[in-house]
Amino acid sequence: NAGVTQTPKFRILKIGQSMTLQCTQDMNHNYMYWYRQDPGMGLKLIYYSVGAGITDKGEVPNGYNVSRSTTEDFPLRLELAAPSQTSVYFCASRRQGLLNTEAFFGQGTRLTVV
């Protein structure tokens, strides 16, 4: 059982380039999340989804886009990379059952924008 898988693990982007961070889960979870974590700081929610076709903004959505066409996949798109987007990105998933279900996290994607 793979859980939550993120690709790539590392990436260096030039300013203005675009890329998609991939996240897939094999637990049939409805809820999926994207977070960023700057060095020495806590996690900030970028976007989340409560099911296929439904996405919503989190705390820091600017500069990012998401889509959720399937239950398994929740890609995060950076259109015009900026140095401020240098961070570690974590994807997570959780099954429906709002108040008392645990979230599972991927191992992260370390992104550097130069």
Place this chain on the structure above:
Amino acid sequence: DAKTTQPNSMESNEEEPVHLPCNHSTISGTDYIHWYRQLPSQGPEYVIHGLTSNVNNRMASLAIAEDRKSSTLILHRATLRDAAVYYCIPSVRDKIIFGKGTRLHILP
């Protein structure tokens, strides 16, 4: 979302119990209290959650105050591997919002 207050950092000796406090005075009556931890260079991992009663699992215990305005995560016998940032999250609904957490240092 309920507001939380946790110490920025704590220290403990290896093989001794650790009590990590969290204040969440604005928690609503139906919100579960969740704890996660993040080991160095890893994604967060679930530790434990509870509603009103104290809870135990293989990783830790959760003691919840009678008025639910505070809780304490208890590691019964800390090891070096327990050095991490511990997050108390008293309101998990559609979103999961992390605070700053408590950085736990374990002294050998």
